[in-house]
Amino acid sequence: MKKRLTRRAQEMIARSLPHFPELNGKTITVGYTRKHLGSASIIYRGGKIVRLIIRLKVRKLTYQTIGHELTHLVQALIRGNRPQIDSIDLPEIPYGEKPCDIWTLARHELFCDDPPTYIKMPRIMRERWLDYAEPVRRLCIAAIQQRITRRLYIQWLETEVGKLAKAAPRRQTFPAQLSLPFADRTTSTE
Ligand SMILES: [Zn+2]
Numbered sequence: 001m002k003k004r005l006t007r008r009a010q011e012m013i014a015r016s017l018p019h020f021p022e023l024n025g026k027t028i029t030v031g032y033t034r035k036h037l038g039s040a041s042i043i044y045r046g047g048k049i050v051r052l053i054i055r056l057k058v059r060k061l062t063y064q065t066i067g068h069e070l071t072h073l074v075q076a077l078i079r080g081n082r083p084q085i086d087s088i089d090l091p092e093i094p095y096g097e098k099p100c101d102i103w104t105l106a107r108h109e110l111f112c113d114d115p116p117t118y119i120k121m122p123r124i125m126r127e128r129w130l131d132y133a134e135p136v137r138r139l140c141i142a143a144i145q146q147r148i149t150r151r152l153y154i155q156w157l158e159t160e161v162g163k164l165a166k167a168a169p170r171r172q173t174f175p176a177q178l179s180l181p182f183a184d185r186t187t188s189t190e
Pocket residue numbers: 068072097100
């Protein structure tokens with residue numbers, strides 16, 4: 001049985017896509033999943049990408065999940081169909097789940113409404129994520145810079161993230177106008 005996307009999910013996707021210029025002009029099929037927060041599939045035919053699919057669990061859908069799955073599509077696009085996207089100045093995103101989290105958080109604060117799944121962090125940070133979202137995002141941006149010279153940039157990031165948790169939450173020292181997109185967690189229906 002086919003279900004339609006909730007209006008809320010549609011709006012969240014529409015708000016997310018402008019932050020992914022790499023996906024401009026691409027058709028993305030959006031479906032549901034119940035098993036995971038989300039998944040991304042890339043269908044190849046004759047070595048070319050012919051279809052981009054993301055599946056989302058709409059209950060408690062977050063921008064973090066949408067961003068993560070869209071980042072997976074970008075990871076695939078960088079490797080497939082390369083000649084067609086050479087004109088776009090693509091930042092290289094390495095394959096893998098942790099890079100996907102890092103590049104998603106770094107991309108925009110919109111995608112920092114929920115903790116990432118794969119980056120290792122102390123439980124307190126997951127429980128009080130909104131206290132830590134902005135400094136963790138800054139560390140992700142720094143890690144991407146580190147990667148140019150430091151092969152173990154993910155280890156570096158996770159060490160720095162761990163240090164953050166040992167310090168007191170620093171929400172008040174970050175700009176008061178920081179506006180994270182608090183998701184409305186009550187209105188989604190499947
Ligand atoms: Zn993933």
